[in-house]
């Protein structure tokens with residue numbers, strides 16, 4: 568039922584038109600005429616158009632910590648952009664906290680908090696000024712805003728930074744400020760676009776704790792990431808997307824159980840792997856043996872136990888093994904099996 572959904576996405580499509588035609592339309596020639604062929608009529612589909620979202624359907628429940636997982640260019644930021652009313656979709660609908668992103672954008676914006684990938688607070692203001700400024704935009708009186716800012720900064724470990732300007736803060740501190748800012752107006756749904764990119768490991772873990780805490784308070788969180796461990800550890804449910812399409816949707820546990828064929832064994836050889844693949848195919852217990860350039864891959868249901876046999880077979884084919892990778896069943900192996908590519 569849509570009533571219990573925090574977010575409902577139906578047949579959402581976003582096509583970024585190739586820029587060439589658009590630019591021509593605005594280019595006036597001497598004499599005031601326009602480039603011929605650039606004006607009027609329906610926009611023509613072009614081979615250079617980018618289909619960023621391709622008929623996406625998704626329901627995100629209230630209180631859920633939901634992850635959009637996919638490689639660069641998958642359409643994650645475009646999805647967030649549409650849901651936060653920043654990007655107008657080409658077709659399809661989306662509702663957030665009961666309001667339509669197209670026709671009720673103002674009420675959507677009042678119910679959401681947005682943490683962008685790049686901290687975008689005003690660098691000439693200090694922390695408290697930034698937060699008061701943001702609160703004013705939402706009609707929160709300055710006294711109430713100051714109190715709330717102080718409380719949130721305390722919770723997120725920024726209470727000693729209230730009077731500090733942004734360029735004197737670390738990346739992790741700035742990212743935490745973005746979260747404080749997003750929470751100032753008590754939003755129902757919090758959006759975070761790749762919140763831990765560029766953070767050092769310690770800041771990353773700190774941010775995970777903060778997000779877990781917000782989730783425990785019952786807030787709906789939608790986070791994009793291309794880090795499968797982050798998605799795995801934080802999210803209740805994940806949508807794996809690639810090239811604007813939904814590939815899989817479930818809990819991290821169920822998704823990992825769907826990862827086929829067990830452990831992925833991979834050898835990097837000193838030359839073409841085709842001959843080695845033929846020999847490896849004869850080993851009992853290895854499935855889906857494939858050669859791609861110098862890389863030889865096979866799946867095993869018994870962890871790494873067949874690795875020595877695989878190495879021996881490769882060496883019998885006249886190749887030397889330069890590197891070995893072993894990948895237990897994971898979101899990564901599921902992604903490889905769904906797309907034939909690595910997540911990143």
Ligand SMILES: Nc1ncnc2c1ncn2[C@@H]1O[C@H](COP(=O)(O)OP(=O)(O)O)[C@@H](O)[C@H]1O
Pocket residue numbers: 583584617618619637638639640641642643644645646
């Ligand atoms: N403003 C834009 N104009 C043209 N193409 C865009 C624009 N924004 C994103 N794209 C393209 O749309 C696709 C999806 O992008 P994006 O949603 O940013 O992916 P992600 O956030 O998963 O990396 C990519 O191919 C990207 O190059």
Ligand SMILES: [Mg+2]
Pocket residue numbers: 643644645760761
């Ligand atoms: Mg992005």
